Amino acid sequence: MAMLAAGIAAGGPGPAARAAIDTPHLVVSDATGTLSQGDLGRLAGQAEALLGRVLAFWSADCATDRLGKIAVVFDAPRRGAYSSVFYWDTANGRRVRVVRVFGFAETPQMMAHKLTSxxxxxxDKLIRNLMGTLAEAQVGNPLTFPRCGLDGDDWVRALIEAKALVPLAGLGPDHEAWGMKLAAGGQVTVFDRAKQHAAYAETESFGGHLFRTHGIAGLKRLQALSQGRERPFREAFGADLADLEANWLAALAATAGERQGPAARASALWKADPAGACAQAQRQAHGPR
Structure with missing residues (x-):
């Protein structure tokens, strides 16, 4: 998920908001105006620690000297749902990377994903989400979308059984292919929650497959090469996207016998309510919020 914004202050902290807190790589603020400075400091420390795990997983640098610190803005849940978004903004004439975290009373969701972004x-939304969902699965919150307390591979097995699998080549840069659209004010909203969940679960599962077969170096090579050309899967991995997709699905089929229980749970949730499968899985794993 992503969001565009006209300015960091838009919809941001009001007069009651506490002063932002700097960490080595972040500038952390409260958009709700409800946090004490001590609570904001605690969240800032947790955010810096999570970023540290993200950087360690990718063996990466935050590029703070080149791009500046990342602005992390803690905000209220959107329509009762926890999530995070990444977008570029402008402050003092300079582009700023912003991760806005919706919901922080419990463990934030999608934060490792968006810090990776x-x-x-x-x-490229496909490559961006391949890396983001993989990082969330490895160092983030297991309850977060699109895992929702289960495993991306098991969701994909459920999609295959339901004949709801979306070909990876169809997951283009347009939001509509992901069940999303650009709404008034520049915010990306979801119009087809089942399609969105399917698309993101597939990218997590496929990203995990690439990680297991080609390692961190292969994914970082894909990211670097994609800055100058469109979807350079062959250059990065020695095979086109269609061949990599076939290998991924074959690997899932080969291990299906080992995951019958979890896959059956994902399948039952999907069959009962594709649009609500994630929320129901989260409730089963964690109980109602």
Whole structure:
């Protein structure tokens, strides 16, 4: 998920908001105006620690000297849902990387994903989400979308059984292919939650497959090469996207017997309510918020 913004202050902290807190790589603020300076400091420390895990996983640098610190803005949940978004903004005439975190009373969701997007800015939504969902699965919150307390591979097995799998080549740069659209004010909203969940679960599963077969170096090579050309999968991995997709699905089929229980749970949730499968899985894993 992503969001465009006209300015960091838009919809941001009001008069009651506490002063922003600097960490080595972040500038952390409260858009709700409800946090004490001590609570904001605690969240800032947790955010810096999570970024540290993201950087360690990718063996990457935050590029603070080149791009400046990442602005992390803690905000209220959107329509009761926890999530995070990454976008570029402008402050004092300079572009700023912003990760806005919706919901922080419990463990934030999608924060490792969006911090990865900030560390590796990427226009291609497929490549951006391959890396982001992988980082969330490895060092983030297991309850977060699109895992929702289960495993991306098991969601994909459920999609295959339901004949709802979306070909990876169809997951283009347009938001509509992901069940999303650009709304008034520049915010990206979801119009097809089932399609969005399917698309993101597939990218997590496919990204995990690439990680297991080609390692961190292969994914970082894909990210670097994609800055100058469109979807350079062959240059990065020695095979076109279609062949990599076939290998991924074959690997899932080969291990299906080992995951019958979890895959059956994902399948039952998907069959009952594709649009609500993630929320129901989260409730089963964690109980109602």
């Amino acid at each position: 900030a560390v590796f800015p990427q226009k």
